[in-house]
Amino acid sequence: MKVDFLDPGHTYRAIKTDIDAAYQQVMESGFYILGDAVESLEDTYANYCNVKHCVGVASGLDALVLSLRALDVGPGDEVIVPSHTFIATWLAVSQVGANLVPVEPRANSFNIDPEQIEAAITPKTRAIIPVHLYGQPADLDPILKISEKHDIPVIEDAAQAHGASYKGRKIGGHGTIATWSFYPAKNLGAFGDGGAITTNDAELAEKIRILRNYGSRKKYFNEVKGFNSRLDPLQAAMLEVKLRHLDQWNNLRKEQATVYLEELQDSNVILPAIPEWADAVWHLFVIRQPERDKLQSYLAQHNIGTGIHYPVPSHRQQAYADSLPANGNYPFADQFAKDVLSLPIGPHLSTDQCRYVAKAIRDFSAR
Numbered sequence: 001m002k003v004d005f006l007d008p009g010h011t012y013r014a015i016k017t018d019i020d021a022a023y024q025q026v027m028e029s030g031f032y033i034l035g036d037a038v039e040s041l042e043d044t045y046a047n048y049c050n051v052k053h054c055v056g057v058a059s060g061l062d063a064l065v066l067s068l069r070a071l072d073v074g075p076g077d078e079v080i081v082p083s084h085t086f087i088a089t090w091l092a093v094s095q096v097g098a099n100l101v102p103v104e105p106r107a108n109s110f111n112i113d114p115e116q117i118e119a120a121i122t123p124k125t126r127a128i129i130p131v132h133l134y135g136q137p138a139d140l141d142p143i144l145k146i147s148e149k150h151d152i153p154v155i156e157d158a159a160q161a162h163g164a165s166y167k168g169r170k171i172g173g174h175g176t177i178a179t180w181s182f183y184p185a186k187n188l189g190a191f192g193d194g195g196a197i198t199t200n201d202a203e204l205a206e207k208i209r210i211l212r213n214y215g216s217r218k219k220y221f222n223e224v225k226g227f228n229s230r231l232d233p234l235q236a237a238m239l240e241v242k243l244r245h246l247d248q249w250n251n252l253r254k255e256q257a258t259v260y261l262e263e264l265q266d267s268n269v270i271l272p273a274i275p276e277w278a279d280a281v282w283h284l285f286v287i288r289q290p291e292r293d294k295l296q297s298y299l300a301q302h303n304i305g306t307g308i309h310y311p312v313p314s315h316r317q318q319a320y321a322d323s324l325p326a327n328g329n330y331p332f333a334d335q336f337a338k339d340v341l342s343l344p345i346g347p348h349l350s351t352d353q354c355r356y357v358a359k360a361i362r363d364f365s366a367r
């Protein structure tokens with residue numbers, strides 16, 4: 001048996017006729033920037049997330065940058081981010097010139113620790129960015145409480161959490177803004193780059209709508225110094241088709257995660273913990289194993305692809321060598337870089353393939 005870690009072409013092949021039709025419709029429409037296809041995806045995705053507004057942008061990183069801009073976060077301001085995340089969360093803060101204040105995860109979790117957020121707040125804190133890492137919602141209620149108490153907006157980085165729920169309510173409208181990526185490998189992925197923001201705040205949505213399009217509401221009239229960061233209508237049209245299948249694909253991920261959780265119980269790996277309030281969508285299924293590199297090679301020998309998310313923590317990246325955040329050490333982020341391993345998961349796999357992966361890991365444990 002062979003188990004690919006990823007197969008980005010799988011979902012295209014599965015629904016090729018509908019994707020091709022959506023693509024063709026945009027091609028024939030003659031509208032290649034914004035327009036009906038983008039507006040339609042925005043409406044559909046806002047509905048899906050149960051929020052009032054969605055604005056399509058060029059990428060998940062841009063969604064974060066534009067959100068920070070719309071909240072007037074800039075030089076001299078502090079933004080709380082997880083120490084353990086994909087680098088984009090950090091880069092967005094750096095791009096607007098604000099200072100990073102990384103906060104470690106809660107023990108037994110990959111997500112930011114609300115208690116340590118409270119301790120990291122200063123008079124300069126202007127935003128808190130929890131990340132729903134690996135498709136697992138962060139513990140939002142205590143974060144929102146802190147946000148209210150200190151009047152600091154929350155930007156949820158939901159790039160890995162399309163369709164996830166926190167306490168029975170879809171991710172997308174709990175905080176001030178949620179940001180999304182449609183990078184091909186995400187749970188809802190385009191055939192190229194794409195991103196979006198969702199919010200219940202009409203004013204913020206409008207600000208981002210203007211910012212993404214040269215700071216302009218009306219062509220050639222520029223209200224603010226904006227960007228060119230628009231969701232491509234071809235991508236929007238194809239995303240709208242894929243969105244109809246998202247729940248089904250997420251359900252497959254959940255079934256596969258259940259197989260891993262059950263069949264790896266007696267192995268020597270640390271399994272992801274699932275809080276009872278989380279309905280996770282398993283963008284990644286991440287285990288921990290002190291002999292991670294050995295396990296990864298062992299699985300590769302058995303034709304099983306795996307990933308490491310992420311091999312270098314943000315604070316050890318060369319990009320931050322000369323501008324390290326001032327608030328100390330990040331032992332969890334360092335530890336995870338050494339021992340996390342992402343198992344294959346996604347709509348391209350069968351549960352039998354996951355059983356094969358689990359068996360190989362049990363064999364590795366017993367060797």
Ligand SMILES: *Cc1c(COP(=O)(O)O)cnc(C)c1O
Pocket residue numbers: 059060061062085086088089131157159160180181182183193194195
């Ligand atoms: C993918 C991702 C992003 C960035 O999205 P892009 O569309 O690749 O720019 C941001 N944050 C997290 C947590 C991500 O996983």
